Amino acid sequence: MEFRRIGHLPPYVFAQVNEAKLAARRRGEDIVDLGFGNPDLPSPGFAVEKLCEAARNPRNHRYSVSRGLPNLRKAVADRYRRRFGVELDPETEVISTIGAKEGLSHLMWVLVQPGDSAVVPEPSYPIHVYAPVLAGAEVRRVPVEADADYFEILRAVFKSSWPRPRVIIVSFPHNPTTRCVDLSFFERLVAFAKENDTVVVHDFAYADLGFDGYQPPSLLEVPGAKDVGVELYTLTKGHSMAGWRMGFLVGNRGIVEALAKLKSYLDYGTFQPIQIASIVALNEGDGFVDQVNAIYRSRRDVLVDGLNRAGWKVDRPQGTMFVWAPIPEPYQEEGSLRFAFRLLEEAKVAVSPGIGFGPSGDGHVRFALVENEHRISQAVRGIRRMLGA
Numbered sequence: 088m089e090f091r092r093i094g095h096l097p098p099y100v101f102a103q104v105n106e107a108k109l110a111a112r113r114r115g116e117d118i119v120d121l122g123f124g125n126p127d128l129p130s131p132g133f134a135v136e137k138l139c140e141a142a143r144n145p146r147n148h149r150y151s152v153s154r155g156l157p158n159l160r161k162a163v164a165d166r167y168r169r170r171f172g173v174e175l176d177p178e179t180e181v182i183s184t185i186g187a188k189e190g191l192s193h194l195m196w197v198l199v200q201p202g203d204s205a206v207v208p209e210p211s212y213p214i215h216v217y218a219p220v221l222a223g224a225e226v227r228r229v230p231v232e233a234d235a236d237y238f239e240i241l242r243a244v245f246k247s248s249w250p251r252p253r254v255i256i257v258s259f260p261h262n263p264t265t266r267c268v269d270l271s272f273f274e275r276l277v278a279f280a281k282e283n284d285t286v287v288v289h290d291f292a293y294a295d296l297g298f299d300g301y302q303p304p305s306l307l308e309v310p311g312a313k314d315v316g317v318e319l320y321t322l323t324k325g326h327s328m329a330g331w332r333m334g335f336l337v338g339n340r341g342i343v344e345a346l347a348k349l350k351s352y353l354d355y356g357t358f359q360p361i362q363i364a365s366i367v368a369l370n371e372g373d374g375f376v377d378q379v380n381a382i383y384r385s386r387r388d389v390l391v392d393g394l395n396r397a398g399w400k401v402d403r404p405q406g407t408m409f410v411w412a413p414i415p416e417p418y419q420e421e422g423s424l425r426f427a428f429r430l431l432e433e434a435k436v437a438v439s440p441g442i443g444f445g446p447s448g449d450g451h452v453r454f455a456l457v458e459n460e461h462r463i464s465q466a467v468r469g470i471r472r473m474l475g476a
Contacts, residue, residue, distance in 0.1 A: 092221055099213075100443035104427050108437045119466040121390075122427075122437040124262070124408060124455040128327040128382060131375045134368040141360035151356040154347050155183025155335070159362045162369035163320065163335050169373065170294075171305040179340040180313070182347050185357055186332040187292055187319045190346070191256075192218045193353065194317070194336065197345040198254050198286060199224035205254040206245055210441060210448035212262045215290065219254070227252055230447055231264050238275050251283065258290035260303055260406030263444045263453040267297070267405045270304040273312065280315040286342065287316035293407045295325025295376045298384045301405040307338055317342045324408060325376040326368050333357060333365045383408050386456040386463055393467030397474055410454040411441075415474065423449045434469035 104122055111118050129135075141147050154160070160177035167173045175181055184190030191214055199205055201223035207215045209228035219226050227248045229241045245252055257276065259268045273289075280287045289306040297303045306318050317338035322328040336346055356362065368375075387403060390410055394401045401412045418426050423440035430436045430452070439455070441448030458466070 095220060096217060100424060101439055103424070104431065104437060104440060107428060107431055111431060111435075116435060118431065118435050118437055119458055119462050119469070120437045121454045121456070121458060121463070121466060122439045123457070124439075125457055126324060126327045126329045126408070127457045127459075128379055130328045130331065131326060131368055131372055133371055134326075134328070134364045137367045138360050138364035141363040144360075147359040147363065149359070151359040151362060153183075153350040153354050153356045155181070155356060156359070156362045156366070159183060159366050159369075160335075162366045163337065166369050167305070167307070167320075167337065171308050173305055173307045175307075175337055176340070180343055181335060181337050182343050182350070183356060183362065184319070184334040184336055184346075184350075185354065186323065187290060187321045187334040188214050189332070190319050190334050190336050191215070191288070191290060192221065193349055194288065194319075194342070194346055195219050195222040195224070195254070197349050198222075198288075198342070202250070203254075204248060204250065204252045205256055206241060206248075206252045207256045208258065208261065209446075210263055210444035212258065212290075212292075212444065215256050215258060216445070219256075224253075228445070231261055231266050233264070233266070237266070237268070238272055238279075241276075242279060245279075245283065245285075252285060254286050254288055255280065256288045256290065257306075258292065260293040260296065260404075262292065262407055263409060263439070263441065263448065263451070264411045265404035265407045265409055267301060267303065270308055273304060273306045273309045277306070277309045277312045277315060281311070285315070286339075287312075289316065289318045291318050291320050293324055294320055296380055296383055296408055297406045298380070298387065299403075299405060303406055313338050313340075315339065322365060322368060325379055326372050327375075327379055328365070328368065331357075331361050331365065333361060383456050386458075386460055389460045389463045390454060390456065390467065393464065394470065397467065397471040399470065399474065408456045410456070411451050412454060413451050419450065423452050427452055430470065430473070434466070434473040436466045436469055 164175040205219040321334040427440040441451035
């Protein structure tokens with residue numbers, strides 16, 4: 088049988104490393120898994136308690152609403168006011184999504200169609216590329232280079248594209264490169280979007296993970312950003328609620344309403360007890376987010392400092408829960424997939440090969456900070472032995 092849409096999807100590179108990891112574990116090998124960015128920290132205890140309480144109430148077992156409960160949308164607006172100084176109307180500028188991936192994917196359905204194009208980062212978290220592709224659009228890739236002016240590269244790609252892209256997708260702090268920007272970047276981007284009548288979609292997955300005094304800015308902090316932009320916010324990372332699948336689209340009310348209309352045909356929202364518990368997480372979780380941030384910062388330091396002592400020169404990221412590491416010079420010709428297999432076989436460490444994020448990622452591997460400091464230190468020792476340091 089011939090299937091639609093999925094024919095353009097390439098094999099998931101990360102699955103190859105995952106299969107090799109599982110095979111090694113079946114052989115009894117102790118593999119430190121720093122590959123899949125799956126948060127290991129438990130969700131807030133007070134949210135779990137509220138989930139259990141709400142789940143025992145049979146009234147919460149019925150269909151919910153695809154927009155999200157009113158008090159949930161209000162809690163998101165309150166969080167944005169406290170954290171970013173941004174005012175949001177919970178009724179018209181906030182909608183709940185079933186995680187950021189679902190939100191972005193269905194958002195593309197209402198923003199692009201065959202014949203349209205979208206600007207996306209390169210390398211990129213895969214859904215940033217394939218959400219527009221699955222909606223029928225072409226993608227224009229903008230290289231995320233460590234020392235280059237990303238806005239100027241984006242501007243040049245946009246201007247050289249025809250037809251002009253309808254959507255610009257950005258995500259900072261950036262996965263996988265960990266690149267960060269300041270508010271001036273978004274000021275330039277908002278002005279550019281207004282001049283060129285295009286929409287900005289900011290995937291703000293790592294909004295709550297900034298280190299060493301860096302606080303990731305919201306696109307919506309820019310005056311007038313809601314005229315052209317929306318932002319995806321999630322409880323996955325900062326609140327460590329990955330499996331709960333609780334995300335939000337906030338910003339431009341016309342775009343929020345368009346997504347709401349589509350979702351009214353597609354789903355009835357997340358299980359209502361999860362929404363109720365998420366209200367508590369948002370309202371009472373600021374201190375918890377600070378604790379999570381401190382843990383990831385400490386893990387980052389253990390990994391980066393250890394790699395540098397082993398002779399593998401890696402910079403400390405200012406944000407995200409990842410470390411983006413250039414392949415050491417003696418192994419660069421192998422490419423990221425073969426080098427990832429080498430780390431698995433010789434150092435007993437699983438990482439994500441950079442090629443899985445796009446062709447320009449092939450010179451790097453990505454470490455996810457999803458094991459405790461003891462296990463990360465074990466990983467560093469294995470890598471040190473492999474490098475002969």
